[in-house]
Amino acid sequence: MISKNQIKYIQSLHLKKNREEEGFFIIEGLKLVTEFIRDGSYKIKEIYATSDFIEANEDLLNSKKVTFSEITPEELKKISLQVTPNQVLAIVEAKQNRLNLQQVATELTLYLDDIRDPGNLGTMIRIADWFGIKQVICSKTSTEVYNPKTLQASMGAVLRVNVIYKDFSELIKQANGIPVYGAVLNGEDLYRSNLQRGIIVIGNEANGISAEVMKQITHAITIPAAANNGSESLNAANACAIICSEFYRQLTYLS
Amino acid sequence: MISKNQIKYIQSLHLKKNREEEGFFIIEGLKLVTEFIRDGSYKIKEIYATSDFIEANEDLLNSKKVTFSEITPEELKKISLQVTPNQVLAIVEAKQNRLNLQQVATELTLYLDDIRDPGNLGTMIRIADWFGIKQVICSKTSTEVYNPKTLQASMGAVLRVNVIYKDFSELIKQANGIPVYGAVLNGEDLYRSNLQRGIIVIGNEANGISAEVMKQITHAITIPAAANNGSESLNAANACAIICSEFYRQLTYLS
Numbered sequence: 033m034i035s036k037n038q039i040k041y042i043q044s045l046h047l048k049k050n051r052e053e054e055g056f057f058i059i060e061g062l063k064l065v066t067e068f069i070r071d072g073s074y075k076i077k078e079i080y081a082t083s084d085f086i087e088a089n090e091d092l093l094n095s096k097k098v099t100f101s102e103i104t105p106e107e108l109k110k111i112s113l114q115v116t117p118n119q120v121l122a123i124v125e126a127k128q129n130r131l132n133l134q135q136v137a138t139e140l141t142l143y144l145d146d147i148r149d150p151g152n153l154g155t156m157i158r159i160a161d162w163f164g165i166k167q168v169i170c171s172k173t174s175t176e177v178y179n180p181k182t183l184q185a186s187m188g189a190v191l192r193v194n195v196i197y198k199d200f201s202e203l204i205k206q207a208n209g210i211p212v213y214g215a216v217l218n219g220e221d222l223y224r225s226n227l228q229r230g231i232i233v234i235g236n237e238a239n240g241i242s243a244e245v246m247k248q249i250t251h252a253i254t255i256p257a258a259a260n261n262g263s264e265s266l267n268a269a270n271a272c273a274i275i276c277s278e279f280y281r282q283l284t285y286l287s
Numbered sequence: 288m289i290s291k292n293q294i295k296y297i298q299s300l301h302l303k304k305n306r307e308e309e310g311f312f313i314i315e316g317l318k319l320v321t322e323f324i325r326d327g328s329y330k331i332k333e334i335y336a337t338s339d340f341i342e343a344n345e346d347l348l349n350s351k352k353v354t355f356s357e358i359t360p361e362e363l364k365k366i367s368l369q370v371t372p373n374q375v376l377a378i379v380e381a382k383q384n385r386l387n388l389q390q391v392a393t394e395l396t397l398y399l400d401d402i403r404d405p406g407n408l409g410t411m412i413r414i415a416d417w418f419g420i421k422q423v424i425c426s427k428t429s430t431e432v433y434n435p436k437t438l439q440a441s442m443g444a445v446l447r448v449n450v451i452y453k454d455f456s457e458l459i460k461q462a463n464g465i466p467v468y469g470a471v472l473n474g475e476d477l478y479r480s481n482l483q484r485g486i487i488v489i490g491n492e493a494n495g496i497s498a499e500v501m502k503q504i505t506h507a508i509t510i511p512a513a514a515n516n517g518s519e520s521l522n523a524a525n526a527c528a529i530i531c532s533e534f535y536r537q538l539t540y541l542s
Binding site for chain 1: 410413414416418419442443479510511512513514518520521522525526528529532533535536539540
């Protein structure tokens with residue numbers, strides 16, 4: 033059962049404005065919700081699940097002592113943002129992640145400069161997770177990590193990657209002297225660069241890295257295109273994947 | 288001006304069934320449409336454009352002798368699939384691309400085994416284009432290249448990449464003896480593999496490479512994940528980007 037007021041409240045969390053005011057966000061679907069329950073690093077306020085979900089996950093629900101309400105598939109449809117809702121929706125308390133400066137100084141960090149597409153943001157958090165990058169710092173103009181599309185695309189990587197919102201000017205004041213690699217169209221060949229630990233900057237989908245951040249780039253790098261191809265660019269998330277892969281390869285296999 | 292019948296016809300092309308029956312598809316937006324006009328490899332049946340587009344592209348329209356109708360932004364909204372239509376929509380004649388077997392034997396080829404998401408398909412065609420892969424062969428179960436989302440995500444790469452639908456069993460009969468690399472979860476480390484020209488197989492977003500195609504894989508390769516990360520996989524398009532990048536690097540820089 034779910035009351036009209038609860039439905040209204042959950043629907044209000046479909047909007048960023050309300051998520052920020054309330055300090056709560058929504059996750060959906062069997063895989064994402066069970067991962068959040070198991071992980072335990074986020075406080076789950078409430079779970080709304082169909083009987084299928086509750087039966088199949090009884091042990092998990094009991095062991096983690098999360099409160100849940102059984103709802104019908106019709107009720108789930110009302111509160112879900114998905115075309116085909118998948119058994120369960122949960123309300124989760126937002127966290128204010130803090131920058132780990134020690135990690136910025138000694139490990140690889142991803143900086144996302146004005147990434148606007150939630151799917152791209154989520155995918156890039158997933159890429160960071162894959163390659164062991166523990167911090168993704170987003171410019172304050174970037175899209176929201178708690179957007180349902182970001183969470184969906186991240187496939188649970190938000191549980192393991194520290195996502196922080198911080199303008200680059202602020203970051204660089206604290207991270208002075210750390211190499212800053214920027215993905216641009218006319219930089220040094222990625223594969224020929226001697227890549228070291230530092231900050232990798234990925235720019236906006238349409239406009240690339242902003243002028244303000246460009247000033248702080250110490251190494252402009254480019255994914256070389258094959259000769260005579262006609263393409264102008266790669267999708268930001270794909271570029272991010274290729275660059276993180278090459279950093280990983282050089283740092284793991286060549287050092 | 289656009290007639291009611293024309294609106295109805297264009298709207299019918301929003302559906303795959305009708306695109307296949309009619310042999311026409313739709314492209315939208317300033318960038319994609321001008322690229323198709325300039326390229327000339329596809330026959331454009333009709334262009335519906337706002338006055339803004341026509342004024343800005345007068346020379347192009349005249350030089351290429353394409354027929355166009357001026358429509359209002361309101362009319363464009365009626366025929367468009369986009370939330371924010373961008374000046375122009377064109378109806379284009381579909382092509383039956385033919386496999387270039389010589390190219391399969393001597394160059395790198397991408398095989399997409401049951402890729403279902405149109406955005407993923409378009410992105411992977413764009414990746415192929417970037418790295419100079421001239422042929423992308425899709426299983427017949429894969430999504431349609433003329434889906435508007437595929438075309439949008441490909442960013443015009445369909446003009447340069449030969450996209451063909453062919454089941455793997457058919458392909459391998461003709462391409463016998465060519466190395467077949469499959470992206471799997473427990474294969475040889477991508478970065479330690481000695482990559483050669485051949486066919487790269489990317490599998491379905493949820494289920495990976497099908498059992499049928501797996502039998503034909505001669506080299507199972509894996510993108511290694513960082514130790515102790517919790518992630519299970521990368522998005523299919525990102526995996527494709529990383530693998531194509533590493534093939535490109537080895538074939539271009541190490542040979």
